[in-house]
Amino acid sequence: MTPQALWTYGIVGATFALYIGLGFWARAGSIREFYVADGSLHPLANGMATAASFLSAASFLSLAGLLALNGYGGSVLLMGWTGGYVLLALLLAPYLRQFGAVTVPGFIGKRYAARSVRVVAVLCLLLISLTYLIGQMTGIGVAFAGFFGLSYELSVMIGVGLVAIYALFGGMKGITYTQIAQYVVLIFAYTVAAIFMALQLTGQPIPQLALASPLLNDPNGLSLLYQLDQVVTHLGFQHYSTHTLGSTFNMFVYTLSLMIGTAGLPHILMRFFTVPTVAAVRYSIGWTLVCLVLLYATAPAMGAMARWALLNSIHTGPIAEEHSYLLYAERPEWFKHWEATGLLTFTDHNGDGRIQYYDDRNPEFAVKAQEFGWEGNELVLNADVLILAMPEIADLPDWVLALMIAGALAAALATTAGLLLAIAAALAHDLMKGVFAPNSSEKMELLAGRLAMLGAVLFAGYLSLHPPGVAAETVAFALSLAAATLFPALLLGIFSTRFNQYGAIAGMLTGLMLTLGYIFQHKGLFWIPNTTFLIPEIGMGPNWLFGLMPEAFGAIGALANIAVAWLVSNFTTPPPQQIQHWITTRRASAYCDVGEK
Amino acid sequence: MTPEKRADYWRAHLNLLTLLLFIGFGASYGCGILLVEPLNALEFGGYRLGFWFAQQGSLFVFVVLVFVYAVLMQRLDRVYHATDADDAA
Numbered sequence: 001m002t003p004q005a006l007w008t009y010g011i012v013g014a015t016f017a018l019y020i021g022l023g024f025w026a027r028a029g030s031i032r033e034f035y036v037a038d039g040s041l042h043p044l045a046n047g048m049a050t051a052a053s054f055l056s057a058a059s060f061l062s063l064a065g066l067l068a069l070n071g072y073g074g075s076v077l078l079m080g081w082t083g084g085y086v087l088l089a090l091l092l093a094p095y096l097r098q099f100g101a102v103t104v105p106g107f108i109g110k111r112y113a114a115r116s117v118r119v120v121a122v123l124c125l126l127l128i129s130l131t132y133l134i135g136q137m138t139g140i141g142v143a144f145a146g147f148f149g150l151s152y153e154l155s156v157m158i159g160v161g162l163v164a165i166y167a168l169f170g171g172m173k174g175i176t177y178t179q180i181a182q183y184v185v186l187i188f189a190y191t192v193a194a195i196f197m198a199l200q201l202t203g204q205p206i207p208q209l210a211l212a213s214p215l216l217n218d219p220n221g222l223s224l225l226y227q228l229d230q231v232v233t234h235l236g237f238q239h240y241s242t243h244t245l246g247s248t249f250n251m252f253v254y255t256l257s258l259m260i261g262t263a264g265l266p267h268i269l270m271r272f273f274t275v276p277t278v279a280a281v282r283y284s285i286g287w288t289l290v291c292l293v294l295l296y297a298t299a300p301a302m303g304a305m306a307r308w309a310l311l312n313s314i315h316t317g318p319i320a321e322e323h324s325y326l327l328y329a330e331r332p333e334w335f336k337h338w339e340a341t342g343l344l345t346f347t348d349h350n351g352d353g354r355i356q357y358y359d360d361r362n363p364e365f366a367v368k369a370q371e372f373g374w375e376g377n378e379l380v381l382n383a384d385v386l387i388l389a390m391p392e393i394a395d396l397p398d399w400v401l402a403l404m405i406a407g408a409l410a411a412a413l414a415t416t417a418g419l420l421l422a423i424a425a426a427l428a429h430d431l432m433k434g435v436f437a438p439n440s441s442e443k444m445e446l447l448a449g450r451l452a453m454l455g456a457v458l459f460a461g462y463l464s465l466h467p468p469g470v471a472a473e474t475v476a477f478a479l480s481l482a483a484a485t486l487f488p489a490l491l492l493g494i495f496s497t498r499f500n501q502y503g504a505i506a507g508m509l510t511g512l513m514l515t516l517g518y519i520f521q522h523k524g525l526f527w528i529p530n531t532t533f534l535i536p537e538i539g540m541g542p543n544w545l546f547g548l549m550p551e552a553f554g555a556i557g558a559l560a561n562i563a564v565a566w567l568v569s570n571f572t573t574p575p576p577q578q579i580q581h582w583i584t585t586r587r588a589s590a591y592c593d594v595g596e597k
Numbered sequence: 598m599t600p601e602k603r604a605d606y607w608r609a610h611l612n613l614l615t616l617l618l619f620i621g622f623g624a625s626y627g628c629g630i631l632l633v634e635p636l637n638a639l640e641f642g643g644y645r646l647g648f649w650f651a652q653q654g655s656l657f658v659f660v661v662l663v664f665v666y667a668v669l670m671q672r673l674d675r676v677y678h679a680t681d682a683d684d685a686a
Contacts, residue, residue: 067652072633075651079625082656086621089663090614094670208653212643223643241648242637252630279674282667289663293656300652588607590670591677 057139084262236365261479484557
């Protein structure tokens with residue numbers, strides 16, 4: 001076994017042993033403990049666990065990769081995901097705690113005083129969480145591919161098997177403690193890798209400052225960020241720190257979709273329902289955001305440094321000159337390692353044996369490329385891979401890569417656990433116990449919950465064999481669905497007494513249909529390849545609606561949801577008097593509970 | 598806990614919400630997206646300022662906002678709770 005493999009088995013094995021040990025140590029005793037976090041936790045501990053639940057493969061793997069490849073355009077993910085917690089703190093979570101919610105569909109059903117609304121909310125929750133789960137399975141697949149050097153498909157299957165065991169045999173017990181451990185593992189791994197890179201490139205240990213510092217031994221003294229701007233434009237790529245993702249309008253709407261989608265995520269919201277006081281809820285969200293920003297504020301440096309390292313490692317001479325690209329025959333070890341997984345591919349279009357990596361869709365650069373005899377970009381790299389490959393590209397110590405793989409798995413597993421709990425609660429508590437079989441015993445509810453988890457893992461695993469994109473894109477679809485369905489229903493339900501069950505159902509279904517329609521049109525029915533139905537002939541080409549990407553559609557779905565809910569509510573009878581009274585008293589009751597525990 | 602007082606509390610709280618949301622909007626959508634081009638003309642410690650707001654600044658503003666909200670709401674709750682006790686007495 002190579003030293004690298006030893007390190008990886010050692011670190012991944014040790015962290016898994018820790019998670020399993022914690023799971024056994026803190027077993028859940030009752031059904032309530034099974035679904036929701038321990039209420040007696042310190043806000044910081046709750047914040048770490050919630051952050052682990054949210055920081056998924058999308059944040060750990062794709063985020064820095066997408067920032068690396070899109071530069072400024074990737075900012076939508078940063079602002080959207082963190083801004084969501086501002087909305088969560090100011091507009092949703094504290095009130096839901098005051099209303100005594102146990103699950104998100106449960107609250108919606110109570111607020112709109114109808115079982116049918118609860119069923120629709122469960123449907124939305126399932127679509128959101130399952131889509132989100134596909135992104136996690138994708139991430140686990142990539143991490144295992146890097147770990148074992150196997151193909152992506154095989155790695156996904158191993159991941160599904162592992163998560164299924166984890167879910168079935170007590171993995172969900174003591175989930176909060178396990179998630180705290182997983183947060184520590186993932187943030188440690190991410191920070192260590194970033195500091196190593198920063199030191200290596202600039203001699204400056206703090207990644208954010210490294211990005212703004214000159215490179216070591218560089219005579220012209222420009223900051224890494226400005227250097228990167230120059231280098232990527234030399235290769236015909238878009239200018240790193242100003243290039244937008246689509247239009248400014250697309251970026252605006254994309255950010256908004258991610259923000260309101262994040263705020264409307266049921267598996268995050270439900271963590272705040274059992275916090276003992278409303279003041280503790282507010283602080284808990286603050287600590288969650290601190291834990292998130294520790295990673296998110298490092299990601300831009302990570303992305304830029306990874307891009308720099310990548311460009312450096314495939315050039316032997318000055319960048320963007322005729323024979324400066326590396327010979328394929330002399331490709332480094334990391335290149336071979338990731339080629340084996342199928343997530344990195346090289347095609348020698350011009351047959352010169354060198355790896356040309358440049359933007360072949362840039363018409364201005366085409367002239368130069370032609371002069372050099374380049375016939376197209378020859379290196380295709382999955383954004384999820386870049387960040388895992390980075391320790392090897394930059395030749396960091398073996399244990400850093402091992403730590404990164406353990407971190408990626410921690411991120412994906414913690415989120416998977418949170419999602420599976422939300423799915424189990426929705427099916428067993430809301431649908432079975434709440435609507436169809438109110439007399440079922442606690443034992444049956446637990447069994448149904450476990451079966452729901454198993455089904456969800458297998459289903460998501462199957463769909464992740466052909467993922468709609470890298471983990472972050474899949475998660476963006478899940479957030480779009482949350483934005484278009486649950487967020488408006490919750491927001492209107494709290495801040496207005498006029499919206500009724502008819503409006504809520506019509507609104508959620510409208511938001512769901514429109515958003516799913518736009519996404520499926522671009523990415524295929526349930527992301528099955530070859531089922532896309534774009535119709536350019538009638539003006540429905542890619543991104544046809546004002547140039548909006550399908551990932552950005554959630555905000556439009558939310559607007560439609562609100563408009564329809566308002567119209568329908570105004571033409572039907574208002575909610576019963578006692579419901580209206582309940583809303584106005586409970587939502588403004590925080591001050592009555594001061595000093596209570 | 599009279600209905601008037603509750604309405605009063607709710608209004609004070611809505612004002613706070615609006616102010617904080619406006620600041621958050623300004624940092625992210627304002628400085629990070631809509632005004633990014635003019636701000637990029639300025640340099641901030643090795644970063645273009647607009648880029649910095651989009652990838653760093655807005656994140657820090659968000660953290661501060663959530664804690665400011667928690668502290669100010671706790672203060673508001675205490676004030677109303679105290680007068681509630683006075684009313685009862």
